[in-house]
Amino acid sequence: MSIEFILNGKAVRSESSASTRLLDVLREEFVLTGSKEGCGEGECGACAVLVDGELINSCLVPIAQLVGAKVQSIEGAAADSSLVRAFARCGATQCGICTPGMMLAAQALLEKNAAPSLADIQWALSGNLCRCTGYGRIYEAVAEAAQEMAG
Ligand code: FES
Ligand code: FES
Numbered sequence: 001m002s003i004e005f006i007l008n009g010k011a012v013r014s015e016s017s018a019s020t021r022l023l024d025v026l027r028e029e030f031v032l033t034g035s036k037e038g039c040g041e042g043e044c045g046a047c048a049v050l051v052d053g054e055l056i057n058s059c060l061v062p063i064a065q066l067v068g069a070k071v072q073s074i075e076g077a078a079a080d081s082s083l084v085r086a087f088a089r090c091g092a093t094q095c096g097i098c099t100p101g102m103m104l105a106a107q108a109l110l111e112k113n114a115a116p117s118l119a120d121i122q123w124a125l126s127g128n129l130c131r132c133t134g135y136g137r138i139y140e141a142v143a144e145a146a147q148e149m150a151g
Pocket of ligand 2: 092093094095096097098099129130131132133
């Protein structure tokens with residue numbers, strides 16, 4: 001069975017079996033290894049990607065549910081975005097396992113809310129766990145990126 005969807009702006013076809021997790025399709029079939037496996041149970045957000053603009057944990061979604069969907073992994077995000085610069089400036093990344101999911105959660109937030117409060121940022125990133133930085137620098141980075149994007 002082949003499943004067609006849009007991946008980072010390009011039409012693609014997956015030949016994986018229908019029950020294969022999106023995370024495995026991304027990492028193994030399309031060799032997009034930015035999405036990480038942390039818990040494998042929907043708890044950590046390391047595997048988070050955007051599906052039709054909504055943040056989802058790709059370890060929980062079988063590829064069969066994505067027919068025609070628009071999927072964005074971290075590889076589809078701009079390499080030199082305000083978020084990337086702010087994460088670097090604020091020291092919001094250490095081991096980097098959580099960073100792709102954090103950035104996509106932040107992107108989803110900023111696309112809906114250009115001027116988020118700290119509480120908005122905390123809520124938007126509440127499904128993404130970081131074991132390295134503590135959350136203060138990450139929240140600061142998202143707030144700085146929002147300010148920069150607002151010009
Ligand atoms: S690996 Fe998917 S939520 Fe943790
Ligand atoms: S930077 Fe290591 S888990 Fe967040």
